[in-house]
Amino acid sequence: MSTYGHVFVKNNQYKLKGAFHHLTPNTPIRNADDDWKLLGVTNPRDMTYIHSYGGEAVFFESLSKGKLLATRCDNTGCDSKGTIYIPFRIHCPDCLGKNRAIDLTDVAKKTARIHTFMVCERSGAFNMLDKPIKFINIEFDGVATILMSYLSLGEPAFGMKVVPIFKTSGPTFTILDLSWVPEGTKKEQLPEGFSF
Amino acid sequence: MITFSKQQLKIPQLQRPVYLVTAGQSKFDRAFPDKRTEELCIDAFTMAAHLLDMSPAELKKYIHTCYYGHFADHFGDQLLGESVIHDRLGLDPLGNVGVKTGGATGGSTLWEGLKAVASGYSDCVLVMGWERMDEVPTDEGNFLISCAADKDWEAPLGHIYTGYYAVMAQRYWQIFGKSEDSFRRTLAEISVKHHGYARFNPFAQSPMKITVEDVLKSPVVAYPLRALDCCLMSVGAACTILCDEDTALKLTKNSKNKPLRIWVAAGSHTLRPADRRDMDIPLLPNETADQYKDLGKRFPGGDRYPGFTGFLAARMAAYYGYGMAGIADPMEDLDVIELHDAFTISDVQTYEDIGLRPYGYGRDYVESGDCYHINPHTGKPGKLPSNLSGGLIGCMHSVGATGIMQTFEIATHLWNRWEEFHGDEMLWKKFDRKKPKDWTNLQVVGAKRGMAISHAGVGSHVTSTILMDPDHLIKKDA
Numbered sequence A: 001m002s003t004y005g006h007v008f009v010k011n012n013q014y015k016l017k018g019a020f021h022h023l024t025p026n027t028p029i030r031n032a033d034d035d036w037k038l039l040g041v042t043n044p045r046d047m048t049y050i051h052s053y054g055g056e057a058v059f060f061e062s063l064s065k066g067k068l069l070a071t072r073c074d075n076t077g078c079d080s081k082g083t084i085y086i087p088f089r090i091h092c093p094d095c096l097g098k099n100r101a102i103d104l105t106d107v108a109k110k111t112a113r114i115h116t117f118m119v120c121e122r123s124g125a126f127n128m129l130d131k132p133i134k135f136i137n138i139e140f141d142g143v144a145t146i147l148m149s150y151l152s153l154g155e156p157a158f159g160m161k162v163v164p165i166f167k168t169s170g171p172t173f174t175i176l177d178l179s180w181v182p183e184g185t186k187k188e189q190l191p192e193g194f195s196f
Numbered sequence B: 001m002i003t004f005s006k007q008q009l010k011i012p013q014l015q016r017p018v019y020l021v022t023a024g025q026s027k028f029d030r031a032f033p034d035k036r037t038e039e040l041c042i043d044a045f046t047m048a049a050h051l052l053d054m055s056p057a058e059l060k061k062y063i064h065t066c067y068y069g070h071f072a073d074h075f076g077d078q079l080l081g082e083s084v085i086h087d088r089l090g091l092d093p094l095g096n097v098g099v100k101t102g103g104a105t106g107g108s109t110l111w112e113g114l115k116a117v118a119s120g121y122s123d124c125v126l127v128m129g130w131e132r133m134d135e136v137p138t139d140e141g142n143f144l145i146s147c148a149a150d151k152d153w154e155a156p157l158g159h160i161y162t163g164y165y166a167v168m169a170q171r172y173w174q175i176f177g178k179s180e181d182s183f184r185r186t187l188a189e190i191s192v193k194h195h196g197y198a199r200f201n202p203f204a205q206s207p208m209k210i211t212v213e214d215v216l217k218s219p220v221v222a223y224p225l226r227a228l229d230c231c232l233m234s235v236g237a238a239c240t241i242l243c244d245e246d247t248a249l250k251l252t253k254n255s256k257n258k259p260l261r262i263w264v265a266a267g268s269h270t271l272r273p274a275d276r277r278d279m280d281i282p283l284l285p286n287e288t289a290d291q292y293k294d295l296g297k298r299f300p301g302g303d304r305y306p307g308f309t310g311f312l313a314a315r316m317a318a319y320y321g322y323g324m325a326g327i328a329d330p331m332e333d334l335d336v337i338e339l340h341d342a343f344t345i346s347d348v349q350t351y352e353d354i355g356l357r358p359y360g361y362g363r364d365y366v367e368s369g370d371c372y373h374i375n376p377h378t379g380k381p382g383k384l385p386s387n388l389s390g391g392l393i394g395c396m397h398s399v400g401a402t403g404i405m406q407t408f409e410i411a412t413h414l415w416n417r418w419e420e421f422h423g424d425e426m427l428w429k430k431f432d433r434k435k436p437k438d439w440t441n442l443q444v445v446g447a448k449r450g451m452a453i454s455h456a457g458v459g460s461h462v463t464s465t466i467l468m469d470p471d472h473l474i475k476k477d478a
């Protein structure tokens, strides 16, 4: 019997429960064109990694609560003071001071628009999104950077206004909990588990 | 807005001249079920020795340190693969180091080797690169490649690198290509050219005689990019030997290889395109600030630099490289180039980043016929032929080896030995490939100076490798 690996932290130590790997036997690779001589073996492997979000954890937790966080450098001695970053940057890339987390949800709802996009018919192994994937890169007023995400409804276009949606029901606590829909989309149209 | 300090913009200075004396490579293919990586590396090294009319054992006596380019440990499922190769080449106990910078790994490995010789640490170094990309099925391979994107912010989005990349292509296509059919055809022409040149290269994995229509009818990967717009996934190895002047003269005593001067420079930019901040366009010697003043007017939306349309890392690699080697105008000063054509559209973007054309006008390098061995419009030699190897689209993209393969190609032109290494019947037979009846000698006649651009993914790392015949330097004290 196997269960998924689960982890929690107690006294600053990882505590592990369940199976973190599953055994599958090797099999030989043989040459059908040469008397089935041995060429190699398969090496099956299935593992679960234990990954810390560190100072970005608050960003991923906030998505599950319907909030989009960015960060800003407030260091008065920094040439880039006031610059707003999303992706969330824990430290300012210029002065390396600790940035302040700010709530960008309202700015996103009012000013988000598509800078560029791509409709991708293919995916790699372990993909969890429906295909085709509509990649979008989003500009916001007053933000220095251009966030990459995906559009859940409609067809993307340059300059198109979009609003964020959040997987508040059954969140994955990954970047997939943040998605976007065209401005004016009705609540009933949202994909399962998502809300504005 | 990002600005650069004077210290950061310093033109790099080598402590002494560095020479490339030989190079070699294995056959490139999608899979080698019957060969270990070390066998391919030994093929490449043996070829490099033979070009000097030496045995591998003789050549090894000169090597002092080794630089190994091997990007994806997880593809080959072997950490410290460099150490395996180093031992199998019989080069212990010499110092060696592994270099990893994504698609630019080959170029970065040359960069490290160059600095070792230039500093005087070593008089002669081995620069070797390889990649093993056939140990997983293509889907899993795409997953592994996507691990080169930010694992929290990008990779979960489909685990498909093309998607992270192609958003940039889309922006370029709409802003600078104006979504024109004519531009789409120009992109297709690049694929036709590279698969076509690959037909004359026995090392190449994907020789094809195709038309623009074939490219336009190939399956969509991420619109407007189609299957035939994309580079290959490959297995193979390539190497070169770099040394100081004295060693170069000794090693080439019995060889047709003339020692070639080499410079390598590098630039970088954010792993996530999402993190790019605006800045003024850093200028190359053949550009002025004035020419970009109204870029946004000429190409609405094109005023945000580097935005998602320019590769700052390529621009900086060119800036440092041109400064070191004294190149004032790459179209005038260079005779042959190999570019990192991961996709047809990134080939065009690179023309602008490295100053073959101003920003916004990259397509003209193809449309003018300048990029061809023989310009199809004039029937005369192209002004600056590119990717005569077939490039990443037609020849290979065995990541750690790619930048070194490009450098091998440039060197064969400068040695005037291209025909020998591409036309030899024995080589075609050895690789179990059929030499086409219309095989054509793509030697660039009289080539004295060339360059190779090695580029990682969305532009996180880019290197420029410049080679020159030492009797045809631009800057005497370079």
Ligand SMILES: [Zn+2]
Pocket (backbone or CB within 6 Å): A073, A074, A075, A078, A079, A080, A081, A092, A093, A094, A095, A096, A097
């Ligand atoms: Zn700061």
